[in-house]
Amino acid sequence: MDELLGEFIAETQETLEALSSIIVAWEADPCDRDRLDSVFRFFHTVKGSCGFLNLPRFERLSHAAEDVLSKVREGNLTPNPATISAVLSVMDRIAELCSALAAGTTPPLENDDFLIEALRHSQTPEGQAESEAEVSNPAAVADQKGKATAGPRTIRLPLSLIDQLMNGVSDMVLSRNELSRKLRDRESDPELEIAFERLSSCIADMRDTISKTRMQRVERLFMAIPRMVRDLSRDLGKNIELTLEGGDVEMDREMVEMVVDPLTHIVRNSIDHGIEMPTDRIAAGKSETGHLRLSARQSGSHILIEVVDDGRGINVDAVVRKIISTGVMTEQEVARLSEQERLDLIFSPGLSTAQQVTSISGRGVGMDVVRANVERVGGIITLTNEPGQGLTITMRVPLTLTIIPGLILRAGGQLFAIPRSSVIEILHDNNSTIDISRLGGADVATIRGVRHSMVDLETVIGLEKAVQSTPRTIMVVRSVSGMPYALAVSNVENHEELVIRPAAPIIMSSGIFAGMTLPDNGQPMLLLDAGGIAQAAQLPLDQTRRENLAANDLGSEADRGERHSALQFIELSGIERLIRLSLVERVEDVPIDAFGCIASQPYARIEGRLLPCVYSVTPEIAGQEDSITCLRIRDGLREVCYPVRTICDIFEISDDLDMAAPNGHVAGLAIVDGRQIEVVDNFALFASIPDIEITTEQSMRCVIVDGDDNWNREILMPLLAQAGYDVAIGATPTQNDIVLRMGSDKNDPPIAIDPQIPLVRLRPNSKPTGVGDNSIYRYDRAGLLQAIATVSKGRKSA
């Protein structure tokens, strides 16, 4: 009896799950006979079984629902939304009773009459008239039953049994491998070998079959979604159109179960917080109906599940404010974050941006739990936010507990595995098609003209790079964004079919492993996660650069935007660079003693003026030269001096860089004649020079009246000279000069000064002596220079 009951519960629960999506579709199209039949069949089966099992509550509920549905089937009743809702609530009650039965607890003591009443009331009057008659059509039901059994026959198995089988097969593979090693040591015996081969292939087949038992279509994951979307959108008064894609992708049964909760939560959030009310949507210029799209697809050894809505997106500022107000981070800390990091704050514990707590979400259990759940199974969750336009949440979960073809590689003296599907290409670093260069501390591998970010595996996992006589191996692997990068390891040892199991959370938390495996040599090793490594190494692999790369792959020069002339030169340090030719005003040889440094800002004295210099020229780097070639670069207002060793050539290059990698004065790389050359970032070049004008108009002269004063001579004069002014001390001022003088009028030295000549007055104390005192404190450098500049500007405009 217990066995029968267990079977009844399992079957009912399974059918309920499958039905929830069907019934929503049926609501959309009440004439759909097939769907109606499936729902009807469910209640009929429940009614039949529970009569036998003595479950009166089930019987009453299913009978009432069956009644209504049979009328619909005969065309006596047109289902309206109220009918559907009533049928759904009966299904929910049956599900509740089922789980209570399964758990052995007391079923919820609610009155079923209420539900049954609701069912009856939902009927149209004509239906009610006939409700007394028992109108089930036995012939039709028999027909349906026949159809139901026509599908493939299935049995139900506990998951633990499959796990045991799986472990057994793994044990078998291991002992086969051991046997194989022993056989290799012996003298060859063809008969024995043939027998062994047969055994091997049997085991391989069996392993394949067993691993299939664990796979399940993602459809099952999506099954509950339509019902949920329907209920929620109805409760909230929103119109939502749901699209499901990729239900036929298969993934591990266990993984499906682990992903259900996070997915449900994300969909709830999208409906509750993401998609706006119809009126708000119209006001925002969007269609009244919100769109929600769920898709699943396989990408290498991962399944990508995407939830895309066209709602209002995440208000990052609100998240930031909330974070600051809860004291998790200070304003300063938040200010240092990148845009993506700020967006990721949504994953902080206990955060809810909802204005009020609703029944659907906003109870404080938030995205942190979702992320924790996804990460627990070795998955990654990423957000793409377009404020006002929508939000895309991508869950990337591994297909664990499967057998995958893998490569075994060595790095830092240890062995690791990597899924073969994530490896695109393997090369030795002495291969002529590969060119490895360093740019601003980052490694770049150029393979047949395509540039990849490169990283040493040892660096990422914190091991010493082993010294080796053989060339290192470069693997081109796929990252999460799909953009490949180069991973350098000592060597690749072997390839093998690997049974992957999830690794302990403490190991997974490093983010660079996808699981563990026991290969044929019996030595356990970890499976590397190519995407995780790229993230841990912080490689720049985002979408925009991928497009950049794709354009380059096509080699279509027409698509690559405008071209301009660039001057190729070699810096004093020997680095080759390109600069936009139109910015170079002239090229000049500057004597070595004209270079100097003011407060760490290098400058060059050219034609009696001081020009800021891009880098400082010291005798060490200048070498034997008496003079240095300088490029004089102008942005229209300011001029910069760029010392170079030689000027090489002029090329036409595209405005779009072949690889954007902003770093200091370098904007990225351009390919010229098959070589990669750094391109100077003109913007960064001018942005980096100090704003204080080092150069000034020649005609402006500062006259310090009291030439005997020590302070004037030793402190003020050098300051002005340094600021680029001509300074005359103790001279008689003329019309074009500015007079600087210390103290008030009373202690003016007896030199007659034309009152037309502008005067800047200095005072020895920081506090002004009175209201009319417009003098400047003598140590207020900025104030002093400002005053002189104002006067000189006034003079020019006059």
Next chain:
Amino acid sequence: MSELYLFAHIAGTPVAVRTDEVQAVVKISEISPVPAVPVQVAGLAALRSRVLTVIDVAALIDPKLADAENRSYAIVCDISGHIYGMLVDKVSDIRAVSEPALPLHGKTDAAWAHYAEGVIENDGEAHLLVSLRNFIENSAIGLAA
């Protein structure tokens, strides 16, 4: 009601473990090291077709005591579906103790505070009652302290 305990030494301290947490005690021969993980993770070891995550519990108590190579016995346990091997100094006894666990006396060392649940007497010697689960689940707190 008597309960069965496994008595062992971890980081020189006598401890008692409820046997319902213990699957087996095995001698670990070869540990494959694992990079980029906390210090208490000694590595991976194969137990037939299963892979143990080997935890050097002593390193959890005091990182200076990490010495997985010289600890060959491990208590095998299943925690949240993952199989772990907890390295111990030595295993001394398995015995039923009828008295319930006694409360802790004195101020327990901060390192042990997250793992000790009580005291079990065996042959007149006091053993700290520990839960293997705590070594995995409380380890983050333990290291932060």
